Amino acid sequence: MLYSLLMRFLAILTLLFASVCCEAQTALDFEGSFEELFVQANREDKRILIDFYAEWCAPCKKMDAEVFSDPEVAAYLKRYYYGYKLDTGVEENGEAIAASYGVEAYPVILFLDQKGNELGRVKGFLNKEDFIAAMKKYGPQIPNNQYTEFR
DSSP: HHHHHHHHHHHHHHHHHHHHOOOOOOOOOSSSHHHHHHHHHHTOOOEEEEEEEEEOOOHHHHHHIIIIHHHHHHHHHHHHHHEEEEEETSSHHHHHHHHHHTTTSEEEEEEETSSEEEEEEEEEEOOOEEEEHHHHHHHHOOOOSSSOOOO
């Protein structure tokens, strides 16, 4: 009986560990403070993408599951942006930051330059294709080197 109880405990512990360690990673993974985000973006010459969300927001969870976790979205975002998730109800000064950018509903994704100036925003759920299009629209202008002009 003790052996079976111990085995159950180990099985539960293993499942808990696996769920924590193997949680889907997204490109919105900047781990510093909100202020450090701008310092790092200046240093690396990258744009900033902020996902304003709330834990109770169903479209926010759908964006996490279907868009931010997509490998193509993550690759583009990591290459040209620093991605930051801001839970306005939990993050220190989250509500004040949201108010300073005029965020009133969720999700709102802001595209900013390195100084915090807004380049654009999207509201509500966007599918992968529309979100990539928005990242390209507000991201750095990338020259098309696919074709060479002949004279």
